Amino acid sequence: MLSSTAEYALRAVLYVAQHATDAPVRVSQIASALKLPQNYLSKILHELTKSGVLVSTRGKHGGFELGRPANHLSLYAIVNRFDRIEARRACLLGAKACADRHACAVHWRWKEISEQVVRFFRDTTVGELLSGTGVPA
Incomplete structure (x- = not known):
């Protein structure tokens, strides 16, 4: 259903949400x-940084963190x-004029x-997935 790029992005953001609690x-x-x-x-993560999903920090202790709280x-x-x-x-069915x-x-x-x-996709948050329920907190 999703492209491999979108799937990688989703998996990476979930990983960051789980592991970037103390440091990027x-x-x-x-x-x-x-x-x-x-x-x-790396290219995917930089795209997510451009859109504000992630925040990146450069340097020795740099990396990626969520750009906003997981529940948002x-x-x-x-x-x-x-x-x-x-x-x-x-x-x-491939019709060009298919509309209401x-x-x-x-x-x-x-x-x-x-x-x-x-x-x-609009109503489900990273926080819900992290809670393991898929249900709004």
Whole structure:
């Protein structure tokens, strides 16, 4: 469902949220723990820094930390930087004119599912995932 880039981003942010409680987490530590390519992960983390999801600190004791509290960081803010979630509303049957006014055979059901997916990413926070419940605190 997600691109590998968006998946790596989500996994990395969850790792940072779990491990950057006392000090920033280095790219090498994240890459090693998650078995991800370090150079590619570094680019992903810098994109997340640009969008405010993460904060980076340079230097000997540098690394990455969350840019906002985990309970205020939606999965949408992480994933949508790499995968345009709303763009997934393209017609499943490939129709170019598939819209509410010119709906294909699956349009209404697909639209409902697509909206649920967007709501899931917007309404679910990193904090909820860390709590293990997936339920708002």
